[in-house]
Amino acid sequence: MDSDLYEMPGMENARVTIKDVARAAGVSIATASKALNDRGRMTVETRQRIRDVAASLGFMPNAMARALVSQRSFTIGLLTNDTYGRFTLPVAAGLSAALIDCGVSVFLCAFEDDAGQAAINLRSMLEKRVDGLVIAGKRIDRGLPIELPRLPMPVVRVNSLCSDDQIGFVPDDREGALTAVNHLIACRRRRIAHVTGPTSFLAVRLRAEGWEQAVQAAGLPLLDGPQSGDWSEAFGFRSGQQLLAMPPAERPDGVFCGNDQIARGLIDALTVGGLRVPDDVSVVGFDNWEVLAKATRPPLTTIDMGLNELGRQAGSTLLDLVAGKHVEPGVRRLACRLVVRSSCGAQPL
Amino acid sequence: MDSDLYEMPGMENARVTIKDVARAAGVSIATASKALNDRGRMTVETRQRIRDVAASLGFMPNAMARALVSQRSFTIGLLTNDTYGRFTLPVAAGLSAALIDCGVSVFLCAFEDDAGQAAINLRSMLEKRVDGLVIAGKRIDRGLPIELPRLPMPVVRVNSLCSDDQIGFVPDDREGALTAVNHLIACRRRRIAHVTGPTSFLAVRLRAEGWEQAVQAAGLPLLDGPQSGDWSEAFGFRSGQQLLAMPPAERPDGVFCGNDQIARGLIDALTVGGLRVPDDVSVVGFDNWEVLAKATRPPLTTIDMGLNELGRQAGSTLLDLVAGKHVEPGVRRLACRLVVRSSCGAQPL
DNA sequence: CTCGATTGGGAATACGTTTTCTCTAAACGA
DNA sequence: TCGTTTAGAGAAAACGTATTCCCAATCGAG
Known part of the structure; x- marks a missing residue:
């Protein structure tokens, strides 16, 4: 494909690297990085000038390069066997809401109840080095159809079977x-x-x-x-x-x-x-x-x-775990909420 | 958090790098890489030995390092304003199915009809350098609530407004x-x-x-x-x-x-x-x-x-675009399918 | 015996960031 | 005036992988 097709109108060009910013601002790469991340010491003028240059060039840091050095992908995986979405979709919405503020995105992997599919998807997430995993199910007394090996990242479960040494969220x-x-x-x-x-x-x-x-x-x-x-x-x-x-x-x-x-x-x-x-x-x-x-x-x-809230709490707990905080293992049962309409004779709110 | 918590039983340790594989096999990093990717020339014995070592160590290539050098993230974004999931979920399932074979994962971003949210999510995808974007909507005569600038990656639309110079899939x-x-x-x-x-x-x-x-x-x-x-x-x-x-x-x-x-x-x-x-x-x-x-x-x-099929075709078309193939712009109207049950007096299949 | 070709494998570089360390020059106190 | 501090900025290494050369050894032909 002709790469001109994607040429940007000055702004928002994804090919701009920090090196370009540094050159345009007449500083070193290190200084540019520090200016953009509020690190290091420099005059306010320098910092602002670099930022202005970055903005005018439409600079966007490459998340993968950043991930490589920081050992954090700012990405979590959502693994579910609920392809129908009845349960998982509200959970996913709550999850995203809790994570987007911290710049964390979610990989969605929905698969039928087939161990092979599940394994492929899980492997894909491991290779992508997700910071954490949310396992969402359709019922609280069944796990996913695959054996999870000891994973190199924290895991929380939502609406799924969860043993006492794991961390889970289910409706009460x-x-x-x-x-x-x-x-x-x-x-x-x-x-x-x-x-x-x-x-x-x-x-x-x-x-x-x-x-x-x-x-x-x-x-x-x-x-x-x-x-x-x-x-x-x-x-x-x-x-x-x-x-x-x-x-x-x-x-x-x-x-x-x-x-x-x-x-x-x-x-x-x-x-x-x-x-x-x-x-x-x-x-x-x-x-x-x-x-x-x-x-x-x-x-x-x-x-x-309260599936949405379930997702939200799972998300913020997962962030805590990723940050290295201690979280008490066990299952959290979250309160349900009565929604009054007309089938009981009470006044709808 | 104690990192021992995540120690793996020999297999499946995510911290194993290609350097470890190379050392264990007594070869250089370059040779190890070539052995694992079926590139370069070497004796079959060497190649197999390196592979065996990698397997026994539970080596998993770091997708981000790979992405950095190959300039491909093997990731696509799914941007939708259908938080309810009525339309998007079947589309997402078809999409995933078409992509997983090629090792491509999908970032899900569902947001309410709020331009601010949309912009944040879009930016997050751009920073993560997704290879392509699927825009899924709730109706074929409305676009997303944000102006998409000229994006540095191919875009296909599903069940969403689509002009003649764009590529879209809608039900007929x-x-x-x-x-x-x-x-x-x-x-x-x-x-x-x-x-x-x-x-x-x-x-x-x-x-x-x-x-x-x-x-x-x-x-x-x-x-x-x-x-x-x-x-x-x-x-x-x-x-x-x-x-x-x-x-x-x-x-x-x-x-x-x-x-x-x-x-x-x-x-x-x-x-x-x-x-x-x-x-x-x-x-x-x-x-x-x-x-x-x-x-x-x-x-x-x-x-x-046929939402599932819509997603599947969108996925494979997007892969073609990413691979640089030419795809005729325009809207594809995919055939619908009659599902016979009992409300018309005909015999269900 | 020499020359060129081929084969197996390694050194080095690049990808785009962040971070640590080092260096220079200016400011300051005595 | 001299040493000491400090502010400001840059050089370089690191993250993990793929790839492009390049080198040494082996081999065959003349």
């Missing part, structure tokens, strides 16, 4: 469930059911614990153990139909759903069956997947897992 | 609409309506053109111009209610929706109103947003925009 599922059920109770619901995903998920078991705990603490009857199925609207719909088939006296007046899809399906079934939400039955979901929660009729009150 | 909206409507016609629908998003979107106007064209080509009556609203389920629901209010003779027996959310809302309204889908009214959507399309009752037949 039990507390989230407590919050959800307490909201139903505050809305004067007495018979609160729980319809949720497969019990093989740790998150399901934790949320069920929260449900039980809240119900018992309020002295309410504990209905039959959680209804467990898959994470789909279809399962929610079937559960809603079962609810309709119950004698009205036995019927729950509140349902805490394991995710928003189930909640949506359940509400649709109840509506089709002639029950009113929230008047006859209040429903609260989990995830705050806005495209779903906002479109539900009525809009769904649900629990936000 | 008109052709997709044609496919959708022709499918309705193949399902023996005669009165085909179009319910879609705001006409300020070029995509909306193109899809409307495709609708008209297909209807007229089949000699069917052209119903009142497209119903235009916002991209929401709520609008789809209201449109469905209006349909129910029409005299049955005037009522469309097929609806082509501008996206899956509208289709979902519309189907829900029809179902609540007692009309059967697909028997009374067939519906086809646009986007193939699986979480929505699969959960619709009945599952939604829709148009897949």
Whole structure:
């Protein structure tokens, strides 16, 4: 390709090196470097003159040369098997936000659950000498499909399995469930059911614990153990139909759903069956997947897992680790947040 | 932090340099480099011995040192204002797939529609000397919220505004609409309506053109111009209610929706109103947003925009550009694909 | 036996920065 | 006036790799 194609109009030419700046300012490379990085001693006039020259030439330091000497790439890797992005994207946004202030960029590697792919991507990151690694998963009781060897850089985990000597950030599922059920109770619901995903998920078991705990603490009857199925609207719909088939006296007046899809399906079934939400039955979901929660009729009150905040904290912790600070190992469970819409009868904020 | 923490078990130590390999193999650095890169002349034994030594030491070339000398970072940037990830994530997956074979990684920069953020991210990529840039947007008639100066690297655009002298990849909206409507016609629908998003979107106007064209080509009556609203389920629901209010003779027996959310809302309204889908009214959507399309009752037949393929082609084209090959400027419109489910009465594949 | 060609391998340089050390000249105190 | 400090600036080494020469040894032909 003709390199003239990329010629810049004076400003912003990426080919300008510090040597050009030094020459144009009539100083040595060392002095130029010090002027631009606020290091060393020199008259304010010299410093300013060099900076002006650099700016007018559109000088941009070559990050790789800088990395080579400083042994820091100002780059971190985000390794995830969530190609769908349901969880990882909000995490990535929080992560970037926490890092961009420090000039750190993020390499994204999303791969299907295939160990070969994962290994290639990991190797690529190691060669690029990322300063740290964030491992993001889809569930808190599974790691990535590859064995991570002892890595030459700090690692933090988000929404992923994490042993006690590692550092991880996950939503506090039990507390989230407590919050959800307490909201139903505050809305004067007495018979609160729980319809949720497969019990093989740790998150399901934790949320069920929260449900039980809240119900018992309020002295309410504990209905039959959680209804467990898959994470789909279809399962929610079937559960809603079962609810309709119950004698009205036995019927729950509140349902805490394991995710928003189930909640949506359940509400649709109840509506089709002639029950009113929230008047006859209040429903609260989990995830705050806005495209779903906002479109539900009525809009769904649900629990936000704070994925963005998870990413943000993971980022700043990783920066601490890179800087050599000590960080206590272990899993941090971050609080979830209730998002009130209209499916429980409470006033939306 | 204690650096022993990161000590590796012999293998996989990132601190091993080519100098260590050379010393261990009893050769010079130059020879080691040539052995590992299949360059220069030497006996096969020497070459193999050096490679074995490198492997046993867990040598990994430092990508930044390599980049410095080769003037190639083996890195490309993905700049997007789609923080929600609806469009960008599939694009990113295709992109990565096309690049990983060549050892190229991707920097992800997602930012809200804020010029300051955008500029910071762009600058960061320029400093990191990415070999090329992919600009991904949310709609084909808007660019990013920043003025891109003449950049010192090739750029391709995906799902974003693109002038004739630039290189871009977008879905072929008109052709997709044609496919959708022709499918309705193949399902023996005669009165085909179009319910879609705001006409300020070029995509909306193109899809409307495709609708008209297909209807007229089949000699069917052209119903009142497209119903235009916002991209929401709520609008789809209201449109469905209006349909129910029409005299049955005037009522469309097929609806082509501008996206899956509208289709979902519309189907829900029809179902609540007692009309059967697909028997009374067939519906086809646009986007193939699986979480929505699969959960619709009945599952939604829709148009897949091939975002993944868009990303893949953008990636390989960018690699060509980086390699200096000539690429004809202009916008490529990639074919969409019909995904048959159950909302039109045709047999799902 | 000599000359040229070929083969295997190494020395040196470059890539663009940062940083340490050294040097000069000016300022200052006695 | 002489030594001592200090301000200002530059020379050089380092980071890890790829590459361009160059050199020594071996070999074959005449």
